[in-house]
Amino acid sequence: MSADLLIGIDLGAGALKTSIIRTDGTLAGEASAALATSAPRPGWSEQDPANWWRALCETTSRALAQAGGDAARVAAVSFSAGAHTQVLEDADGRVIRPAILWNDQRSGAETRDLREQADTRILAIGANRANPTWTLPQMLWLRRHEPEAFSRVKRLYVAKDWLRSRLTGTWETDFIDAVGTLMADVSTGGWSPELCDMIGWPLDTLPPIIPSTAVAGRVTAEAARATGLAEGTPVVCGTSDTAAETYGAGMIREGLGVVKLATAATVSVLTRAPHPDFTVINYPHVVPDHWYVIAATNSCASAHKWLRDTFFRRDGEDGSAVFTHMDRRAAAVEPGSEGLFFHPYLNGERSPHWDPLLRANYVGMGFNHGPGHFVRALYEGIAYSLRDCMQALNAKGLAFSTARLTGGGAKSVLWRQIVADVLNVEVELPAVAEASFGAALIAGVGVGAYADARDAARAIDIVWRTSPDPSRAERYAKGHLIYRDIQAALAPLNHRIHAFVQGR
Incomplete structure (x- = not known):
C-alpha cells in the first residue's frame, strides 16, 4: 500500500494532539x-x-493504531x-530550565523597559510590539x-522545533515562528542583530530559518523505536x-476571518502585507506572499475549564460530561444573562x-442568577472580548463578514451561535478545526502530496453554518458597550489589587 497518510502533531498549552489524515482531508486516527x-x-x-x-x-503510537x-x-x-x-x-544538548510559555506574564518590567528604549524601532523591524508574551522580553x-x-x-x-528535533536530530525554525x-x-527574512543586541542575545544561538513546508529531516532509528513511526519518514x-489553525480552517483568501476558541482566543484575517501597529499582531502565513493579522484575548477555553473545575466538577467526574451539563444550563438562560x-x-x-495586570471578574450578580447564568456570561464575556479584537482589526481596514471557527470551544453549538450574534458575522465550522489538522496538511505540501498550499486547503469541508440573529445582535451590541465601560472602570482597581497582592 502506498504512503497515503499525513501526521500533524500540535503542542497546545493543555495537551498535545496527534492527528492522522488521508490526503483527501478525512481523519484516519487521532x-x-x-x-x-x-x-x-x-x-x-x-x-x-x-x-x-x-x-x-504516547499519542503517535495510539493514533497509528487507530489508522x-x-x-x-x-x-x-x-x-x-x-x-x-x-x-x-x-553545549551538551541538555535543557537548561523549564520552558517559559507564551501566556507567561513575568516580563512586564522588561517589556516596559524595551518600550521606553525602542518601542517604535522594535515595531519597525519586527512588525510587532514588545509584550510579556514574546520571547524577546522573556529572554531579557x-x-x-x-x-x-x-x-x-x-x-x-x-517549542515545535525542539519536539521536531527529537525526531530528526536537526535544528531549524520557520520564518513564522522566527x-x-x-x-x-x-x-530581510532573517534574524535581526539590532533586536538581539537590545537584550545582549548571541545570534549564534538562533537556528537556521527554512520554509514551513520544507523537509527538515527524517525520523531517526532511535525516534522510530520510541514513537512507532518508520525510520526515514x-x-x-x-x-x-x-x-x-487558520490555514487548516481554509484561510487562503483575503477578507475571510478565523476565530479561535482554544486555550486563548484569537481573531485573524489574511492580508497581502503586515500592518505594523501597537494594537495588533502580524505574522507571515503558510500561503506564500501573504500575512495574517491577529488580535487576541489571553483566556478562552482555559477560562471555561477554570469555571468547570472550580465550581462545577466533583472529584472523579468525567470532564467532558461536566462541560455538556454546563452547556445545557447556559442554553436555558436568556441572551444577556440577565445583566x-x-x-x-x-x-x-x-x-x-x-x-x-487586568483581572477577571463577574459583575452584576443578583439572587436571580444561578449556575447557568455564570456559564452563559462566560461564553458572552469571551465573545465580547473577541468583539474588542475584531474592532481592533476593523480599525486597520481589516473587516470580514464570515468567520471560520477553530479550537475546542467550537464544539459548543451554543457558544458558536453566541459568537455569531456578538460579532454579527456569519460563522462556519470546518469538519476538523484544529492546529494538528493544519500541520498534517503542511506535511502533505512539504512532500508533494498536494500541488501547493492552496491546493491542500481545498480538502477542507464545512459542516455547519449559522447567521447572526438580528434581535440578539442588537442586544449584544448594547451589552458590549456596558462590558467596555466595566473594563475601563475596573482597570485602575485591578492595578491597585496587583500592588496589594505584591505587598506594596
Missing part, C-alpha cells in the same frame, strides 16, 4: 495527552519539555505549537534574573499553532488593552 503547567509564582507559566516528548510518543497500524503508510509528519514558547539547551527577564542560565544557552528552540520570537527582521518543518457580565482576564489581557 489521540491526545494532557500536559501539566507549573505556576511557581503568580503570572508565571512553565512546562517541562520532557513531558512533551512523552506525550508525543491501521502500518507506519510505512505515513508519507510525512509535521508540527505546530504555540508561538513565543522557547526551549533552551546548553532571563538575563536579569537567571544570569547563570542565560550564559549557558547554546541553542534556542521554539517572527514570533520578536528577534527577526521582517524586511520525512519530517516537514511546520509552524506556529495559529498559523496552522451578569464576565471579563476573561484570568491571566492579564492582550488585545486591545495589552495590560498584564
Whole structure:
C-alpha cells in the first residue's frame, strides 16, 4: 500500500494532539495527552519539555493504531505549537530550565523597559510590539534574573522545533515562528542583530530559518523505536499553532476571518502585507506572499475549564460530561444573562488593552442568577472580548463578514451561535478545526502530496453554518458597550489589587 497518510502533531498549552489524515482531508486516527503547567509564582507559566516528548510518543503510537497500524503508510509528519514558547539547551544538548510559555506574564518590567528604549524601532523591524508574551522580553527577564542560565544557552528552540528535533536530530525554525520570537527582521527574512543586541542575545544561538513546508529531516532509528513511526519518514518543518489553525480552517483568501476558541482566543484575517501597529499582531502565513493579522484575548477555553473545575466538577467526574451539563444550563438562560457580565482576564489581557495586570471578574450578580447564568456570561464575556479584537482589526481596514471557527470551544453549538450574534458575522465550522489538522496538511505540501498550499486547503469541508440573529445582535451590541465601560472602570482597581497582592 502506498504512503497515503499525513501526521500533524500540535503542542497546545493543555495537551498535545496527534492527528492522522488521508490526503483527501478525512481523519484516519487521532489521540491526545494532557500536559501539566507549573505556576511557581503568580503570572508565571512553565512546562517541562520532557513531558512533551512523552506525550508525543504516547499519542503517535495510539493514533497509528487507530489508522491501521502500518507506519510505512505515513508519507510525512509535521508540527505546530504555540508561538513565543522557547526551549533552551546548553553545549551538551541538555535543557537548561523549564520552558517559559507564551501566556507567561513575568516580563512586564522588561517589556516596559524595551518600550521606553525602542518601542517604535522594535515595531519597525519586527512588525510587532514588545509584550510579556514574546520571547524577546522573556529572554531579557532571563538575563536579569537567571544570569547563570542565560550564559549557558547554546541553542534556542521554539517549542515545535525542539519536539521536531527529537525526531530528526536537526535544528531549524520557520520564518513564522522566527517572527514570533520578536528577534527577526521582517524586511530581510532573517534574524535581526539590532533586536538581539537590545537584550545582549548571541545570534549564534538562533537556528537556521527554512520554509514551513520544507523537509527538515527524517525520523531517526532511535525516534522510530520510541514513537512507532518508520525510520526515514520525512519530517516537514511546520509552524506556529495559529498559523496552522487558520490555514487548516481554509484561510487562503483575503477578507475571510478565523476565530479561535482554544486555550486563548484569537481573531485573524489574511492580508497581502503586515500592518505594523501597537494594537495588533502580524505574522507571515503558510500561503506564500501573504500575512495574517491577529488580535487576541489571553483566556478562552482555559477560562471555561477554570469555571468547570472550580465550581462545577466533583472529584472523579468525567470532564467532558461536566462541560455538556454546563452547556445545557447556559442554553436555558436568556441572551444577556440577565445583566451578569464576565471579563476573561484570568491571566492579564492582550488585545486591545495589552495590560498584564487586568483581572477577571463577574459583575452584576443578583439572587436571580444561578449556575447557568455564570456559564452563559462566560461564553458572552469571551465573545465580547473577541468583539474588542475584531474592532481592533476593523480599525486597520481589516473587516470580514464570515468567520471560520477553530479550537475546542467550537464544539459548543451554543457558544458558536453566541459568537455569531456578538460579532454579527456569519460563522462556519470546518469538519476538523484544529492546529494538528493544519500541520498534517503542511506535511502533505512539504512532500508533494498536494500541488501547493492552496491546493491542500481545498480538502477542507464545512459542516455547519449559522447567521447572526438580528434581535440578539442588537442586544449584544448594547451589552458590549456596558462590558467596555466595566473594563475601563475596573482597570485602575485591578492595578491597585496587583500592588496589594505584591505587598506594596
